[in-house]
Amino acid sequence: xxxxxxxxxxxxxxxxxxxxxxxxxxxxxxxxxxxxxxxxxxxxxxxxxxxxxxxxx
Ligand SMILES: [Zn+2]
Numbered sequence: 001x002x003x004x005x006x007x008x009x010x011x012x013x014x015x016x017x018x019x020x021x022x023x024x025x026x027x028x029x030x031x032x033x034x035x036x037x038x039x040x041x042x043x044x045x046x047x048x049x050x051x052x053x054x055x056x057x
Contacts, residue, residue, distance in 0.1 A: 013038050 004023065011018045011033045018035040026042045033040055 007042055009040060009042060011036065011038060011040060 006021050007024055007027060008019055008021050011020060013033065013036050016033060016036040016038065018033060020031060020033060020040060022031050022042055027044050028042065030039045030041050032038070
């Protein structure tokens, strides 16, 4: 197990939509998309996008 989790967030830019992988330490901070250069705010909670596709049991 790795104690260092990674937060994945999608770039808000509609023309970019690159999935950014940042460490949890970046929560509450802003990172810059390496693809388009837009500033993305990393949310505190891991509820960035509510996926309608739940795990099918
Ligand atoms: Zn981007």
